[in-house]
Amino acid sequence: MGPSHRRPAVAKLRGLTGWLFVAPALAFYAVFVLRPITLTFQYSLYDWDGIGPSTWVGPANYGKVFTDPDLFESLVNAVKLIVFFSAIPVVLGLAIAATIRRIAASRLALIARTVLFLPQVIPLVAAGIAWSWLLASTGVINQLLSLVGLGGVTRAWLGDFATALPAVGLIGAWVLLGLCTLLLLAGMSKIDPALYEAARLDGAGAWREFVSITVPSLRQEIAVCVTVTVIAALASFDIIYISTQGGPGNTTMVPGLQIFYLAFSEREVGMASALAVVLMVLVIACALPIQWFAKDGNK
Amino acid sequence: MITASREAWTGRLLLILMMAVTLLPFLSLFVTALHPSGSYPAGLAWPDEPQWGNFPRAFEAAKMGELLKSSALIVLGVVPISILLGTMAGFAIGHLRVIGGRVIFLLFVLGLTLPFEGIITPLYYQIRDMGLLNTRWAIILPLIGLFMPFSVFWMRAHFVNMPGELSESARMDGANVWQLFRRIHVPLAMPAISSLGILLFLWTWNQFLLAIVLVDDPTKRTMSGALGAFQGQWGTDIPLLCAGSLLILTPTLVIFLIFQRHFVKALLQGSLKG
Numbered sequence: 146m147g148p149s150h151r152r153p154a155v156a157k158l159r160g161l162t163g164w165l166f167v168a169p170a171l172a173f174y175a176v177f178v179l180r181p182i183t184l185t186f187q188y189s190l191y192d193w194d195g196i197g198p199s200t201w202v203g204p205a206n207y208g209k210v211f212t213d214p215d216l217f218e219s220l221v222n223a224v225k226l227i228v229f230f231s232a233i234p235v236v237l238g239l240a241i242a243a244t245i246r247r248i249a250a251s252r253l254a255l256i257a258r259t260v261l262f263l264p265q266v267i268p269l270v271a272a273g274i275a276w277s278w279l280l281a282s283t284g285v286i287n288q289l290l291s292l293v294g295l296g297g298v299t300r301a302w303l304g305d306f307a308t309a310l311p312a313v314g315l316i317g318a319w320v321l322l323g324l325c326t327l328l329l330l331a332g333m334s335k336i337d338p339a340l341y342e343a344a345r346l347d348g349a350g351a352w353r354e355f356v357s358i359t360v361p362s363l364r365q366e367i368a369v370c371v372t373v374t375v376i377a378a379l380a381s382f383d384i385i386y387i388s389t390q391g392g393p394g395n396t397t398m399v400p401g402l403q404i405f406y407l408a409f410s411e412r413e414v415g416m417a418s419a420l421a422v423v424l425m426v427l428v429i430a431c432a433l434p435i436q437w438f439a440k441d442g443n444k
Numbered sequence: 445m446i447t448a449s450r451e452a453w454t455g456r457l458l459l460i461l462m463m464a465v466t467l468l469p470f471l472s473l474f475v476t477a478l479h480p481s482g483s484y485p486a487g488l489a490w491p492d493e494p495q496w497g498n499f500p501r502a503f504e505a506a507k508m509g510e511l512l513k514s515s516a517l518i519v520l521g522v523v524p525i526s527i528l529l530g531t532m533a534g535f536a537i538g539h540l541r542v543i544g545g546r547v548i549f550l551l552f553v554l555g556l557t558l559p560f561e562g563i564i565t566p567l568y569y570q571i572r573d574m575g576l577l578n579t580r581w582a583i584i585l586p587l588i589g590l591f592m593p594f595s596v597f598w599m600r601a602h603f604v605n606m607p608g609e610l611s612e613s614a615r616m617d618g619a620n621v622w623q624l625f626r627r628i629h630v631p632l633a634m635p636a637i638s639s640l641g642i643l644l645f646l647w648t649w650n651q652f653l654l655a656i657v658l659v660d661d662p663t664k665r666t667m668s669g670a671l672g673a674f675q676g677q678w679g680t681d682i683p684l685l686c687a688g689s690l691l692i693l694t695p696t697l698v699i700f701l702i703f704q705r706h707f708v709k710a711l712l713q714g715s716l717k718g
Binding site: 158159160162163164166167169170171173174176177178179180181182184185188195241244245246247248251253254256257258259260261262263264265266267268269270271272274275276278279283284285287288319322323324326327328331351369370372373376379380382383386387400401404405408409414417418421422424425428429432 | 451452454455456458459460462463465466467468469470472473476484485486487488529530532533535536537540541542543545548551552554555557558559560561562563564565566567568569570585586588589590592593595596621625646649650652653656657667668671672675682685686689692693696697700701704707708711712715
């Protein structure tokens, strides 16, 4: 963005005419996004079953979100899912990208680019169905475990109180790992090879290279991966709806699914809305600092 | 140089391992889909007699023909309008720099990270009051609104880098604003527009939440929403469910394989900008 681009293209068009171009987009956004956001805030202050009259309860619904064990657990689960949706794909993605950097232009790597993208292209619902079957008691995962002599740990992974949440997290990691790896790999191809040569001459090993050149140069790409995956974790819905529906018990309940149940099965519209507001705030509270972190690095 | 070649081998091995993990669910779906309907196949085992007939049966059970038509209609409703409106707004904010454009842009950016669950409840009542529940409009109209932040953001990023001289000289030649937009800027923006189109297509086709909340009839939903209903109905017949899942994910897969270069580029750029 040079300074010459900064001035208005045609001064005359900055007023009414220009606004005519913005108006239709803004209208759709206002009617189908901004209005519902405002209404979510409004509903969250009422006790309403969606049909009859509503009663004003002030911030009571928010109180319940943080004190009702079931509701609060869904928020805790969403935060725990970040470990699987975000930490695993980003850390593993970095390691894999650093390892395959040297063969990034090979034929194999080109095929891999296509294959690793598949989870991004298919519906999450299909991923949920496929993994539910893989993780079932007679599924492939247990078959593989028995094969390597770990027959003792086999179980219905998604139906076990102890393993359901990590199992769901694993599905998310599968979906997001390819995207993170390829994003990071694309970032690595932009790093000046001279930096690595200089480091080698200074006698730096692979690990030192990774820590002092690769990771700092990828600041922006890492920030992007973290943002995308953290939002995917906090706002997860499809995978969990299909694979566990929040169970067993409440062990895999997440805010998105809880909102859906509260609003459309239990008819607790006020509570659903309060949880929705908390979720929206949580997502912004996580996404903004990551953006600032990335921007600071560039200046 | 021994270390270099060892690194390359580790890299190759790791890549192959990753591809295997990525492909495993697809392989498992495929093998299971070939088992006799109603059976509970154990793990990955090639059936004695592959039941290829499961695919046509699933095609019928899932009403694939209708589903394809429904998803196509929804995509046709969402994608062209979103592209047009997003491009116009991106042009006005990024290139014309309308007065107050910064504030409007910030308003759109705020919506970039919005989880759809955040607004699904009021959206349901709003769509009901508009009399649109159980119609494809219930998915199309909100999706256009929900895609506006990204579309505007994406197109603005393109237009911000277009030199102002281009428009000034066109204006001197007597072009009005619409001609300036249509004849000069849209053709130049085609790469950005086609990437946006690919992303919007994918997100529309795979949209699940809006489909299951706002439309009861699976044949009026997106592919993804219909698959949810299919699982509910045939969830106990594992081979049929697997065959149906494969069929339902085939269209995006085929389109992805045809346009893979564009897809990979669009998805990488899309997440970088978003």
